[in-house]
Amino acid sequence: MKFSNRMKQLQTSIFNRLNEEKANLLAQGQEIYDFTIGSPNIAPSKEIQNALIEAAKDPVCYMYSLHDTMEFRETIRDWYAKRYDVALDPVNEILSLQGSQEGLAHIALAVCDPGDIVMIPSPCYPIFANGPRIAGAQIYEMPMLKEYDYLIQFDKIPEDIAKKAKMMIISYPNNPTGATAPDWFYEELIAFAKKYDIMVLHDTAYSNLVFDGEEGRSFLYYAGAKDIGIEFNSFSKTYGMAGARIGICVGNKDIVEQLRILKSNIDYGMFLPIQKAAIAALTQDQSCVVETRMQYQKRRDMLVKGLHEAGWDVDAPKATMFMWAQIPQSYEDSEVFAYDLLKKTGMLITPGTEFGELGRKFVRIALVQSEEIIEKALISVKESGFFK
Template sequence: MEFAKRMDRFGEGIFSKLAEIKRQKLKRGEEVIDLSIGAPNIPPAAHITEALCKAAADPKNYVYAISDRNELLDAVSGWYMKRYGVALDPDREICSLLGSQEGLAHIALTMVDEGDIVLVPDPCYPVFGDGPQIAGANLYYMPQKKENGYIIRLDGIPEDVAEKAKLMVVSYPNNPTTAMAPDSFYEELIAFASKHDIIVLHDNAYSDLVFDGRTCGSFLRFPGAREVGVEFNSLSKTYGLAGARIGFCLGNEEVVSRIKLLKSNMDYGMFLPIQAAAIAAITGDQSCVHTTMKAYETRRNIMCDGFTGIGWKMERPAATMFVWAGIPEKFKSSEEFVMALVEKAGVMVTPGSAFGPSGEGYVRLALVQDEEMLNKAIRAVDASSILK
């Protein structure tokens, strides 16, 4: 058999390797505390699951959705106005996604051709680069350095690269570094994209998981943003709907129309009961959003303070459901440390190298276990003596 050469760009993902290690340890009867994958374990609020169950019980809802229902589009438009102060045309500036991951994997197919340049953060969520590579693009990494607060320095992108680039992916609050960008960055971003005729894709999945009284808005609230790009948003973390796969592409009418056209040739739309759950989530009682944020904030405090207390220094992140931490000096690579950690302590985290070249020397820990399990993980690492 012969296969597509484009797949030669991809090796076995680190999450697949970690899953196999976890499977083997569990098979041997050993416990694994998994802090690697950002799979939320906080369920949706009752009014959301009730809407889903009610719609799922209706036999009429098992037809092809084909497209987004007007009720969903109107709900999303209202949500963006109420939550972010951004007015969106329901018919022309909103498109649902079967989760942000699906949109991130496919949207480059509508924008780039073989050999085109796409700008992606480094480190970054892997699909930011994987999607463009599936479309045949060449990646240019925009470093997110600690000394710059993990904020991309747009003036560091060579002029010739900027002129050739067609798409750039940006995301704050950031996965994996957890950084939040100041307003000045977005103003510079819009000017940069406008000057070089680059489409901006801003991923805003963590705008409600911000801590210590901080707030976060939308890229689209800045003047000129809608002229240069779109924003992706998700209900996965905020509303506990990760498995339901609910995301949205919002903003520039031309970009939205192209992703709608692509999706019309790839899928039959979002399952109607899932649309009902999405409507209930963004139009119903929003106290669940604050409750979820506080739960992650508490977990953050336990994890960072606990590991710092046993000698693994971790700064409290300002946002997201992750912690970005440097590896102990005695280890040569993040993957070496991750493998030793799961072997000796039974605690699984993700090596920073999985997120791009600049991720080396770090690991990402996900706040996806309850308080008891986090404390257990801290005790296990301490008892393993891996930090000594």
């Protein structure tokens, strides 16, 4: 059998390889503390669960949902107006996604031809690169460096690349670095994109998980953003609905329409009970969002303090459910470090190389375990003397 050349660009996830090692150690009786995949362990509220259950009892809901319901679209419109101070047309500027990852996988197919240049951050969430690659686009990596607080430096992008680029993917608060972007950054981004006629996709899945009293904003809040771009948002982390696979695309009506046409040729729309659950999520008392954010902040603080005490100086992220930690100088490669840490302490983390070459000296720690598990992991790390 012969398979497509595009498959040669896709590799087995590091998560699969780490899980094999995890299984081996579990079989030997070692306790494992898994901080790899960012799958929330904070459950949706009862309001969300009940809305899904009640809708699932209606036989009509099992028919194809060819279009997003107007109730769903208007709820998104009202939420964006209240939460982000952004006005959206519910008919032309809002589209559901089967999770943000589905949208990120398909967006380049809707806007790019083979050979077009897509600019992505580096390090980045893998689908930022893999989606355009599947579409046959060329990738240009925009470095996010610690010395610049992980903010992309637009003045360092070669002009010949900027002139040829078709689309740019940006994401703040950022996975994996946990960085946020100030107002002036978005103003520079919009000016740069307009100067070179580049479409912008902003992924804002973590805008409701910003710590220490700061508040995350929408890219579309800034003047001129809707002229050149769209934004993906997600229910996965904010409302604990990762398995429900629900995200949204909002913004520039022409880009939204092209993605809508593409998706209409791929699937039959979002399961109606999930639309009902999403509506419940946005119209319920939003104190659950505050509680979720504070829980992640508490986990962050526990890990930062405990790892410092164990001898590993890690930075506290400003946002998201992840920590981006620089590995000790004695290690040159984050995969080697991650395997050693797992074997000696039982703490399972993700090598930064999963997010690109600029992650070679970093690892990502997902804040997905309870305080009890975090405490056990920290005791194991301290008692192992790994960082001494």
